[in-house]
Amino acid sequence: MNVAVAKTGSGRAVSDLFASAEGRLPGSPGVTAVRREAFETYERLGLPHRRIEEWKYTDLRALMGEVLPLAATPDAAALKRAVEAVKAHAIAGARKLVLVDGVFAADLSDVKPLVAEASFKTLRETLARDAGLLKTASTDAVIALNAALATDGVVLSIADGAQLSAPIQIIHVATAASASAFTRSQVTVGKGARATLVESFVAAGAAAYQVNDAVIISVGDDADVAHIRLMDDAPDAVNITSQFVTVGANTKLNFFNMTTGAAVSRLQGFITLAGEGTELSVNGVNLLKKTEHGDTTLVVDHAVPNCVSREIFRAVIDDRAHSVFQGRIIVRPDAQKTDGKMMTRALLLSDEAEADNKPELEIFADDVSCGHGATAGALDDSLLFYLKARGLPEKQAQALLIQAFVGEAIEQIADDGLREHVIGIAERWLERRQ
C-alpha cells in the first residue's frame, strides 16, 4: 500500500486549497496565524489511517481519499433548495439556526425569537475578535483541519436558570456537490438551565460532499439538557463530527445520535463528567445500507466521583455496510462510586454486513461499578416466522423487528414529539428497504 503517496496526495490537495481558501476564511490576523498552525499540524499528520489506534476501523485515507475544496457561496437556486430542505427537516416549534454549506444563513434562521431566551452569535463574528474557539486540546488531524478551515458556526449561550420554551435546532444543509463544509460551534448551558438542542445534517440536492463539524459544549451545574443529533446526509456524503462536552454537577444530560445517511461517517464524542452527582445518558442508532461506513466513537471520562453514565448503542447493518462502535469509559483515581455501563448490539441483515465493536474500560478507582456488553447477530428466524404466519411479508416483518430493536435506544428520548420525529426518520429508512 502506498500510504506515503496517499498522504502527500491528500496533503497537497489541502495545501492548494488552504492557499486558495485563505482569503475566504473569516478571522483577524491572529486567527489566521492559529489557522495556519492548525493546518500545519494537519499536514504533518495527514488524514487518519488504520495504524492510528483511534481510527483503526475507519481509515479515512482509504474511505475518503482526499479533502474536497471549500464549497462556494450558495447562489439563489441553492438557497431555494436549502429552504425546502429546512422545511422538510425542521422540528415543529423549534428555533432554527441554519448553516448552508458551512455558512450561517440568517434569513433561514429564527434568530429573533431565539435571542429573547439565549444569546447568539456566529462563529464568524467571534473570530473577528479572537481565535479562542479554534483552539482545542486535541491532537486529532481532522480536528486540526477543522480549526484551519472552519468557515462558520453558531455560538450559543443559555443563561443560568433559563428554561427554554422550545428546542433549538441547528440545521446543516449541503447544497454544493463535490465540495466540503467546515463548521465549528459552541453551546454553553448555564447553571440550572433547561434546554433541548437538536442538530440535523441534511442535503439539498447535493451529492458527494464532505462535512467536517466540531462542537464544543459546556453544561453547568444542576442543568437538564437533551441533545439530539440526526445525521441524514446524502448517501454518498462524508460526515466527520467531533464533539467535546464538559458537564457540571447534579446535571442530567441525555444525548442521542442517529445515523441514517452518508457513505462515510464518524461521530467522535469526548464527554467529561466534571461535577459530582451527574447522570449522563448517551444513546445511538446506526442504520446503514449498501457500502456505508458508520463509526460512533465515544469517550466518557468520569473525572469526579458519584456520576452515572449509561450508553445504549444499536446498529442495523444491511448489504455490505460496516458499523463501528468504540466506547471507552475512563474512571479517574478520584472518581469513586462511578456507575458506568455501556451496551451495544448489532443487527446484521446480510451475510456481508460487518460490525466492529471495541469497548474499553480504563478504571483507576477501586470502588466503582462499570461494565459493558455487546452482541451481534441476525434477526431471530422464529420471530420472523411468527410474523409471516400472521400475514406480514418478509420486509415488513423485518421492519417491525428492526423498529423494536432500535426502539431500545430511541425510547431513551424523553420528549414525545422528538421521539416520534426520530421514529419517523427510522421508519422512512425502513420503508426505503421495502
Add this chain to the structure above:
Amino acid sequence: MALLEVKDLKVRVEEREILHGLTLTVNEGEVHAIMGPNGSGKSTLSHVIAGKPGYEVTDGQILFKGEDLLEMAPEERAAKGVFLAFQYPVEIPGVATMTFLRTALNAQRKARGESEYSTPDFLKKVREVSKSLNIPQDMLKRGVNVGFSGGEKKRNEVLQMALFEPSLCILDEMDSGLDIDALRIAADGVNALRSPERAMVVITHYQRLLNYIVPDVVHVMSRGRVVKSGGKELALELEASGYAQFEAA
C-alpha cells in the same frame, strides 16, 4: 367441499423423516381433532401447513381450497385464510401487541385487495374480541406475548384467530397450560368461530378439550401417519386405552 387436503405427505427435518406419508382431508364447516403421543409429528404437520422453514417435503402434496399450499409463502397462506395457533407462541419484545395486530390484519387485507381498517373500526373490533376472551386492554399495550403467562399467550392466539377470521384454524395444544376457567373461555371463543365455511383442526392430548370443542372427526397420529380416524367417541376410547395399540403398528 374439501378445504384442506393433505395427500401422502412425507416430510424430513435435518435428514430425518418425521412424516411418512400422511393423508388428511378436512371439509368446510368441520372440526377435526388430532391426537397422538409426544413426538408423533402433530406440530410438524401444523408447521408444514403454515409454511415454517426448515422442513423438507419429499413427497405428497397439500391443497388448500384446491390450491397448492406448498407453493405459497407463509404470509400468502395467512392472507388466504390459514391460521395456526402455535403450541409455543414466541415473545416479541418491543413490538406492542396492538401494533402487531393492526399491522398483521392490514397486511392480510391488503394482500386480498381489501381496504385497510380505519383506526376506530380496528380498535372497536379488538375491544369486542378481547373482552369476550377476558383479555385486559393493558395486556395489548405490552410487547407481543412479553411477560404473558402460558394461559395468556394461548388466549392471545385465540384473539388473533378471532380478529383475522381465517377459514382454516389449526390449534396446536391450545389447552396446554390453561386452567379450567381459561380453557372454557378459550373454547367458547373457538366455538363462536365455528361456521359452515370455516374448518378447525384441534391438536390435543386431552379428551377434556373435546368436551368443549366437540369434533366431527377424531384422528390418531402415530409415528408420522394418521393411523386411525373415527367419531368423537374415539377420543374417549383413547383416554381409556392409551396409544400403546398404535405404537406397535
